[in-house]
Amino acid sequence: MTAVSPIRKAPGSPSPILRHLNKLRWFVLSFVFALLVLLPCLHLYQTFVAAHAYDLLAPSEQRFYDVMEAITEPFVSDPEHDLDMVKGTTWSGQFWGLKLTDPLAVIGQSAAGLTIFWPFVMTAAIPVVLTVIFGRFFCGWICPATFLYELNSNLGALLRWAGVRIGARPLDRRIKYLVLAIGLLASAATGSILVAAIYPPAIVGREIYYVIAQGGIGAGAVFFVVTLLFDLLVSRRGFCRFLCPGGALYALLGRWRAVRIQRIVETCNDCMKCNAVCEFGLDPARDGFGQECNNCTACIAVCPTDALDFNIRLIDLAEQGPGHLGRVYRKAHTSEGPDPEGPNPENREAAE
Amino acid sequence: MAAMPSEARAASNNPSMRFLRPPGALPEDEFTTRCIHCGQCGEACPNRCINYFGLENGVSSIDTPFIIPRQKACILCMKCGDACPTGAIQPIKREMEPVIKGVKMGRAVVDEHLCLSYQGKTCGVCYRACPLPDVAIKVQHLEQPVVLENCVGCGLCERSCIQMPQAIRILPIEDRPVL
Numbered sequence: 001m002t003a004v005s006p007i008r009k010a011p012g013s014p015s016p017i018l019r020h021l022n023k024l025r026w027f028v029l030s031f032v033f034a035l036l037v038l039l040p041c042l043h044l045y046q047t048f049v050a051a052h053a054y055d056l057l058a059p060s061e062q063r064f065y066d067v068m069e070a071i072t073e074p075f076v077s078d079p080e081h082d083l084d085m086v087k088g089t090t091w092s093g094q095f096w097g098l099k100l101t102d103p104l105a106v107i108g109q110s111a112a113g114l115t116i117f118w119p120f121v122m123t124a125a126i127p128v129v130l131t132v133i134f135g136r137f138f139c140g141w142i143c144p145a146t147f148l149y150e151l152n153s154n155l156g157a158l159l160r161w162a163g164v165r166i167g168a169r170p171l172d173r174r175i176k177y178l179v180l181a182i183g184l185l186a187s188a189a190t191g192s193i194l195v196a197a198i199y200p201p202a203i204v205g206r207e208i209y210y211v212i213a214q215g216g217i218g219a220g221a222v223f224f225v226v227t228l229l230f231d232l233l234v235s236r237r238g239f240c241r242f243l244c245p246g247g248a249l250y251a252l253l254g255r256w257r258a259v260r261i262q263r264i265v266e267t268c269n270d271c272m273k274c275n276a277v278c279e280f281g282l283d284p285a286r287d288g289f290g291q292e293c294n295n296c297t298a299c300i301a302v303c304p305t306d307a308l309d310f311n312i313r314l315i316d317l318a319e320q321g322p323g324h325l326g327r328v329y330r331k332a333h334t335s336e337g338p339d340p341e342g343p344n345p346e347n348r349e350a351a352e
Numbered sequence: 353m354a355a356m357p358s359e360a361r362a363a364s365n366n367p368s369m370r371f372l373r374p375p376g377a378l379p380e381d382e383f384t385t386r387c388i389h390c391g392q393c394g395e396a397c398p399n400r401c402i403n404y405f406g407l408e409n410g411v412s413s414i415d416t417p418f419i420i421p422r423q424k425a426c427i428l429c430m431k432c433g434d435a436c437p438t439g440a441i442q443p444i445k446r447e448m449e450p451v452i453k454g455v456k457m458g459r460a461v462v463d464e465h466l467c468l469s470y471q472g473k474t475c476g477v478c479y480r481a482c483p484l485p486d487v488a489i490k491v492q493h494l495e496q497p498v499v500l501e502n503c504v505g506c507g508l509c510e511r512s513c514i515q516m517p518q519a520i521r522i523l524p525i526e527d528r529p530v531l
Contacts, residue, residue: 047400120437123437206404214404
């Protein structure tokens with residue numbers, strides 16, 4: 001310890017608030033999922049209100065009615081109409097008249113119809129702009145399937161701890177671009193948006209609605225359970241990483257995203273916790289983010305030396321070598337003295 | 353549609369596969385290409401009459417909305433058209449003229465062999481259930497129903513028919529494949 005040169009404070013030391021973004025992300029994911037459960041319940045409540053038949057409801061339905069009334073009473077005066085303000089799922093929804101649609105829905109519909117219907121296309125404008133700036137942020141921050149997939153990979157970690165073998169086969173990340181292309185071609189061939197049937201967030205939103213308001217599940221629920229098993233048996237978060245057509249689209253849109261996570265090599269100690277925690281199997285410890293990173297900030301939260309930070313850049317940093325607080329770097333620099341050709345802050349960005 | 357006697361058409365339809373699209377829906381081919389399976393029409397429907405296909409009607413109509421009028425019929429509230437983001441269900445104003453012009457879900461057909469009013473009893477339930485009485489359906493003497501040209505096919509008459517099986521049915525107007 002004594003031989004080590006004093007820790008240099010990195011030029012742009014990250015704000016301590018970044019460490020808590022992962023909690024905020026979990027809050028957002030839970031909030032979106034809870035909303036997807038709440039909205040069908042509210043719809044059911046609306047139909048009960050519209051029917052004016054409280055006395056004719058079954059006791060369980062009356063309890064449901066009372067609960068929903070208690071939840072909504074502070075916010076609406078006329079539940080039958082006021083609750084129409086927020087409707088839909090992450091696949092397509094509306095908030096107070098603002099219609100928002102998943103970019104994959106727009107591309108899939110345009111492929112199915114082989115035409116462009118501009119009023120619909122414009123509903124995806126805000127998500128597309130956000131994706132160009134933040135990359136695959138939808139995958140990490142909003143997607144209701146991610147909520148379940150991350151719980152599923154936590155279950156996988158638990159199983160691994162209990163001694164069960166969990167699949168960890170790396171597939172090729174480019175498979176999902178093939179899935180996207182084939183899905184769009186199949187949509188064009190059949191004239192129906194088939195990508196919606198294999199896109200987990202659309203499935204989750206739809207199936208929650210079916211279960212609550214229609215009383216049953218569709219074929220999508222079976223497909224989704226298969227993807228959960230795929231994640232457990234083949235590869236952690238395998239569907240998102242290797243197969244999801246929406247993920248492929250956002251990765252392409254966010255290829256030159258402006259907001260990126262970067263490693264500060266001066267404070268990195270090569271503990272590799274970021275690589276272990278990364279749900280997408282990326283390589284933050286060696287600056288391997290790429291277009292797959294969804295800015296989920298799990299690596300920032302886990303980093304013990306605060307060596308990961310957000311930055312505004314259009315491309316990632318080139319690989320910066322071992323962290324300066326790590327054993328490899330210190331061994332090289334304490335026994336032989338500072339290496340003039342070794343990594344240092346001056347040529348950190350020069351290798352682009 | 354006029355070529356075949358109404359009795360024959362009603363009998364040839366498998367009731368479980370005779371379905372309607374929501375009010376204001378585009379013709380069938382265009383509808384399946386426009387629909388993005390988001391489910392907002394069903395979530396807007398205050399009557400919960402809109403159901404969703406699984407795989408039973410083919411891959412191209414998976415998760416698309418349909419209405420079986422005998423189970424639950426459309427009350428022509430026109431909320432689904434406002435909710436639809438793609439225009440697969442066109443937004444139509446909830447007034448007499450636009451509804452008659454824009455909504456083409458189907459057309460009611462009376463089976464006189466089953467209808468009680470044509471069989472010596474007076475009923476008239478279908479006429480009283482109709483949201484467009486004397487515009488879409490009228491009754492003659494003994495409450496015998498006659499469907500008029502302006503019927504939009506909402507299905508409330510079929511829903512309310514007291515005869516079993518129902519004596520009045522909605523036949524989809526579009527030439528859609530009947531499976």
